[in-house]
Amino acid sequence: MSDKPTTIKEIAKLLDISVSTVSRALNDHSSIGLITKMRVKKMAKELNYEPNQRAIQFLQGKSHTIGVILPELAESFFSAAISGIEDIAYKRNYTVLLAQSHDDADREKLLIEKMKMQRVDGLLISVSKTTNTYEHLEAFKKSNIPIVFFDRIPPVKNIHFVASNLESGTFEAVNFLLKKGHRTIGMINGPTNLVASTERKNGYIKAMTSHRLKFDPSLMLNCDLTEAGTIEAMDNFLNHKRKPTAIVTFNDYVALFAIRYARSLNIEINKDIDFVSYANLPLINYMDYTPIASVEQFPYKQGKKAADILLDLINKPKGDSEIETAYYNVVVESELIIGKDK
Amino acid sequence: MSDKPTTIKEIAKLLDISVSTVSRALNDHSSIGLITKMRVKKMAKELNYEPNQRAIQFLQGKSHTIGVILPELAESFFSAAISGIEDIAYKRNYTVLLAQSHDDADREKLLIEKMKMQRVDGLLISVSKTTNTYEHLEAFKKSNIPIVFFDRIPPVKNIHFVASNLESGTFEAVNFLLKKGHRTIGMINGPTNLVASTERKNGYIKAMTSHRLKFDPSLMLNCDLTEAGTIEAMDNFLNHKRKPTAIVTFNDYVALFAIRYARSLNIEINKDIDFVSYANLPLINYMDYTPIASVEQFPYKQGKKAADILLDLINKPKGDSEIETAYYNVVVESELIIGKDK
DNA sequence: TAAAATTACACAAACGTTTGCACAACAATC
């Protein structure tokens, strides 16, 4: 039946002592007598007293809350990430305010505004695909609230970020194929305007040149990542004068499309052609025809790392100008996972 | 360089007017002159003033925040749900405080406690598998904060909840198979202690009896949902005197295991045996050998619905005792999705 | 032209909690 939550005042009045004494008693302050402490705590328990965090946060000017803005919560990469973020926040006694931008720059801007008004102690964000102005982010920085970028990093100087190194992952992947004896390795890459495509390309080239092989641009196709686009790329490869014996695909969806199409042409997967992909999808391991290896980006781990950095920034000793000007640029190495029994 | 955010006080001092005037001016109160309003708003903009929501929430005793506790954020069912929840919260101008229990009853209890201290205006929760005491939930109810249960509903009276009707979905699924001519339909069900297993069973039986067929208990196997358990169940079916021509599986993972095993025995999927499953996994549509139909539970829609109900409860007119005693028990109908080109 | 109504603002309390400071009571020290 208790309508309003119990306050410290009520306890004070009932025990006929001052609120400050009650406050100190509950916080085990040394200057409060043992008897009083006991009395206060007993009464607090009886009345189901629970400190009003909003009041405390307001008073202390700290919300003990981090804001998290992600493009799409239903995407497995981001849901794994938020899981990691929440785990760290929980561990370090912070609270998570969550929002999704749906890859809409306007909504994102609004959300950032809201987070600021909510006085979050820090912000963790993976910017939307459509974001192309960055003033609101700069404004956020000016407000002295730490901000850590995650996975999708805006092209801005002097920021903290956590991202995966797709270049090294791709390098490993192509290297793996080269060591297996492949010499003609095709890549179905993404659109050229994505940083992710460039990183994959660079990793590919590095691996080839490290084996003293020349980079053949005709073996790297840019694809819109749709099924139709994938089939087109596959046709291109299959009719190529240098028909690839192995193919690296931009992501698991592309791998699926490619494998499905190849099978329809009676090509034996991982025999006629080896496939390697990037692990975006948790299910892929359960499937019949899967890539022989996969570049894992560890979104859960990345989320944890980003949250840890953000909380470190929040709790860093103030006024240390040396630290103030240092930026975390953490690259989580991606790793080539070679399928079991393959 | 602005260290602390601008306050209403500073604006007041700079303009040499009172804080109340500033507050009213910013809120377009009628009793403030036009000139003053303009001056205040201009100054507010110049100083990048943003109202301190924490202060307002504290003052008004409302946090405009809903707490969401889910077992596992990385699970696609829940990540789809949280996406729906966030969308509704955003639309209705609420903020989402997110936490995951990892199916740990103790952690869940602690999180509920925290949510209460954070003074969330309402709580949306899918209880953990290990939760078996419900006093903390009752305590939450007593605090007059509305609470809506989602998907995993505790066995408690007088609660609001949103869940999917697996019975009707299963009924539809089995009915679909019956209409296709199947008469021997096997079911790989889950453990008997799950409500979800019972619902599936009931739907199965209903469909059979509605076709004047007797329920054969030997065609319904309980399985621990692992790959080994699934294979065991499949062996059982394949050696059964009434070998099923169609099989309903508890979830997509079980379907995958079963289909993979069947294929290894050169059984033609959806020809020798038709499979029907439940849509937990987004990827299933992209696969080669998939169930011919799937019971969709619409987690995104369910999340939206649950959030809408919670916000309705939060904003319902007070003191209306008739409404106070009414409980939302919303069952979102699951739906049989029949695979394309099948 | 005096009374009434309107306009435009200021004052102060309130929300729940923490915390610096003051101060009383008592014990210990010289």
Add this chain to the structure above:
DNA sequence: GATTGTTGTGCAAACGTTTGTGTAATTTTA
């Protein structure tokens, strides 16, 4: 027995904002 030290408690300010009430100055009404 005066001084210092210790222990336990209360007072009041502060955080940023909203809002009820008070009150001048101005305008309208009779």
